[in-house]
Structure formats: C-alpha cells, structure tokens
Amino acid sequence: MITRQDLKQLQSLSNVPALSILLPTHQTSPDNKQDPIRVKNLVDEATKRLTTEFTSRELEPLLKRLETLVSEIDYRYTLKGLALYVSHDFAKLYYLPFPVPARVVIDQTFATRDLVYGMHRALRYWVLLLSQASTRLLAGTGETLEEVDDENFPMQMTGPGATAPLPYDTDSSYRDDRHRRFFQQVDSVLTLYQNQNESLPLVVGGVERQVSFFQEVSQNTQAIAPSLSGNFDKATIHELTPQVWSIVQSVREAQQADALQALDNAMSTQSVVSTIGETWRLAHEGRGKLLLVEKNYHVPAILTEDGRFELVDQPGGTEVMDDAVDEIIEVVLAKGGNIAIVDDEALSIHQRIALVLRY
Structure with a gap:
C-alpha cells in the first residue's frame, strides 16, 4: 500500500525532466492482457515527447532507468492502477489499489495528484492475522487487499513453544506469557506502519485466545475494529476479501455517523x-x-x-x-x-x- 511517506518523498523530489506515467490496470484475465500494451504505448509517447525537448545525451540515463523499471512490472500482481516515476537519479513503480487516468506528465516535479485523490477518497485499513507460525499483515484500500511481504511480515514466533520445544515441566501460564510477548512484539512493529498512515482502522483475525492476548498487550486498541475469528494461516486474499469487506463497511458506517454527529455538535x-x-x-x-x-x-x-x-x-x-x-x-x-x-x-x-x- 502506498503511504503518505511515499507521497511526501515523491513530492519532495525536483529534477528536470521528472517523468510520470500513470494508467488504470486490471486484476483479472483476460482484461489484464491489454495492460502491457497500454504501458508500451505510454512509454512510447513519453519517449517521443522527451526527445523533442532534450538531447539524446541528456536523456540516455533516464531512458535506461525507464527501460529497467518497465521490465520490473509484474503483470500478475497489478491492481487497479499503475504509476511509474523516473528522473535521472530516481525510478520507482507503484501498484495502486485505485484506478488513475492514463497520462504522461513531464515536468519539474512528479505528478502525484491522482495518488493523493485515490488515498483520500478510498477507505484504507490494516488486516492483522495472528498466528505463532506466521502472523500476516494485509493492507486494505476499499475492497482491495495486498499482502505485506517485507523484512517484518510475515512474522514468526521463535524460541520455546515455537521453533524450540517447551521445557518438560512448563505450565500453561508460561506458554500464554510467551504468546503475549510475541504479540507485543507484533504490535510494536505494527505501530511503525500505523505511524506512516495516520493510524488506520485495524481488523484483527485469529483464534479467539490469540486475539484476546493481542488486545491485552496492544498499543493500537483504539484502531481495532470487530475481529475475525478462525485460523487464517493458509487463507488466500480471495477467501479473505468478502469477510474483511463486511467488517470494513460497518467501520465506514460508524466513522460517518461519528463525523456527522461531530458536525451537528459543532453547529450548535x-x-x-x-x-x-x-x-x-x-x-x-x-x-x-x-x-x-x-x-x-x-x-x-x-x-x-x-x-x-x-x-x-x-x-x-x-x-x-x-x-x-x-x-x-x-x-x-x-x-x-x-x-x-x-x-x-x-x-x-x-x-x-x-x-x-x-x-
């Protein structure tokens, strides 16, 4: 999920030429077959426009960066939109969970308006699926879920009761304390993501006992929405989406009701x-x-x-x-x-x- 920190980074960069290529994409076949063609057409348009404004010597490093970036697009994982940003010393692509209009922008700064719009207008949230074997974090935007796969998540519990056996004479309180400590670690890392994203709503899933332990130790309890009960170690995005979306819609309705009540209070x-x-x-x-x-x-x-x-x-x-x-x-x-x-x-x-x- 693109974050406000990503936006701030893009908005802080200034380098002529700053090339932005944006387009709507598709998540399913056969519609996604046309996405590589649309990318190629926009890249051709960008290249043609650049060559009329700059010399080939000036453009060589930028065009190489653009070619490399395009080769890194994985069309199996596209969402509803795609954004490519390239300058002489920067190149990055974003899979967007909201559609954007197709366009090529060549300016002193990157074109981020459509990203700002998408982030503001769509309800964003986190889904945290608890498990000592593999605690997963998913980023939600509207009905779109993306699995977070980075240096932090999925997160696995290690040590006694997980990657090592429990001592022979261990009682249940020791095992429960081990789980609390692990979920406290999960919560600490989650807080880093929340700080980048204005403390988004949080859907927590897992077996009842694990959800209870997490709620005991979490510093993010104000963000927690109604929880999902069950084991989600093997659950796919496709399986999770309808369950999560049902909860998120109720969160959105509650947020709207609270905001309208605050408006009524302020009117008085x-x-x-x-x-x-x-x-x-x-x-x-x-x-x-x-x-x-x-x-x-x-x-x-x-x-x-x-x-x-x-x-x-x-x-x-x-x-x-x-x-x-x-x-x-x-x-x-x-x-x-x-x-x-x-x-x-x-x-x-x-x-x-x-x-x-x-x-």
Whole structure:
C-alpha cells in the first residue's frame, strides 16, 4: 500500500525532466492482457515527447532507468492502477489499489495528484492475522487487499513453544506469557506502519485466545475494529476479501455517523463553515479540526492575482486547480486536522462540504 511517506518523498523530489506515467490496470484475465500494451504505448509517447525537448545525451540515463523499471512490472500482481516515476537519479513503480487516468506528465516535479485523490477518497485499513507460525499483515484500500511481504511480515514466533520445544515441566501460564510477548512484539512493529498512515482502522483475525492476548498487550486498541475469528494461516486474499469487506463497511458506517454527529455538535456552537470559499480560507489559517466532504464532490477553482478563491467552470490550464476539494483535504491534513469522506447527499444542507473549526 502506498503511504503518505511515499507521497511526501515523491513530492519532495525536483529534477528536470521528472517523468510520470500513470494508467488504470486490471486484476483479472483476460482484461489484464491489454495492460502491457497500454504501458508500451505510454512509454512510447513519453519517449517521443522527451526527445523533442532534450538531447539524446541528456536523456540516455533516464531512458535506461525507464527501460529497467518497465521490465520490473509484474503483470500478475497489478491492481487497479499503475504509476511509474523516473528522473535521472530516481525510478520507482507503484501498484495502486485505485484506478488513475492514463497520462504522461513531464515536468519539474512528479505528478502525484491522482495518488493523493485515490488515498483520500478510498477507505484504507490494516488486516492483522495472528498466528505463532506466521502472523500476516494485509493492507486494505476499499475492497482491495495486498499482502505485506517485507523484512517484518510475515512474522514468526521463535524460541520455546515455537521453533524450540517447551521445557518438560512448563505450565500453561508460561506458554500464554510467551504468546503475549510475541504479540507485543507484533504490535510494536505494527505501530511503525500505523505511524506512516495516520493510524488506520485495524481488523484483527485469529483464534479467539490469540486475539484476546493481542488486545491485552496492544498499543493500537483504539484502531481495532470487530475481529475475525478462525485460523487464517493458509487463507488466500480471495477467501479473505468478502469477510474483511463486511467488517470494513460497518467501520465506514460508524466513522460517518461519528463525523456527522461531530458536525451537528459543532453547529450548535456555530463553529462550522459550509461554503468552499470559507473552507479554503480557514483551512489555510490552520483552523480546520474536521473536514467532511461528500465522496464525489469535485470542483475546479483558481486563486486570483489578489489572492481571492474563485470557482471556474472547467479544469485545465496551469492556473486552474483541477480539484480544489483535494487541495483543501491536503491542507487540513498538513495542519493536523482530520478528514471524513461521507456519502453523497449526506451534506446537502452544507453545500457538500463542511469544516468543523478548532476555534
């Protein structure tokens, strides 16, 4: 799962030319057969555009990086979107759990707007499947689950009762303590991932006893959603998805209800603004505590020469913000506020957007 730290890294890089290639992809056959063709066509378009603006000597290292990066795409594991970022000293690809429009961008910085949009609009969460044999972590975005396979996960318990036999005279309390210590270790590592992702909701799965031990020692209890009961050592993504999605939908409904209640409470104290212009201004002043936005609300806008915020009819052009709503979301998050994406028409009396103020 792409993280906010990944985004910050991409947004911090500045090198001419910075090449971004984005496209929607497919997770199943036969539709995914067309993905390599679409990548090739976009790479050809990028190469053609680059060669009209730069010399072959200037482009040689970048094009080699691009060729290598394309060769690393594993089309068996594509999700709903793909993003490739290449400059003279950077190259990275991301499998995205949300679709993005197909485009080639050559600029001073990488094009990350579509990634920002996807991360904000889709519900993201973790799924932690507990087991002393192989504790697994899955990253969820909407209905898409990705297995985390890195230096930390899957995580296996070691030592007595796991990779070594228990002492002959061991009682059950010793064995239980060993499990608690292991799940405490799991929780400590999980906290590192949570810190990178704004403390996302957490679905915990496992046999009842192990889930109980984890909840006893976890520092992430506030994030824990209803749990999954059972042994998931061999469970596939396909098998897990419907069970997890059922839980996640209930989490989303609860989050929306909490956010709308917070909005009602704030209205009684007149600490809410509900026009996009006022929301823009007060968000930039750092006064946004909670931003509520309908999930399909998008609007282009400009800032005039004297700094006024104005809506426009159509996106496009260097002076136009394609989606001022996403710009506001970024500002509120950057200044320590929270975001709630709610159902369409949930904010009909608030012009589809509302900002609960800190003061």
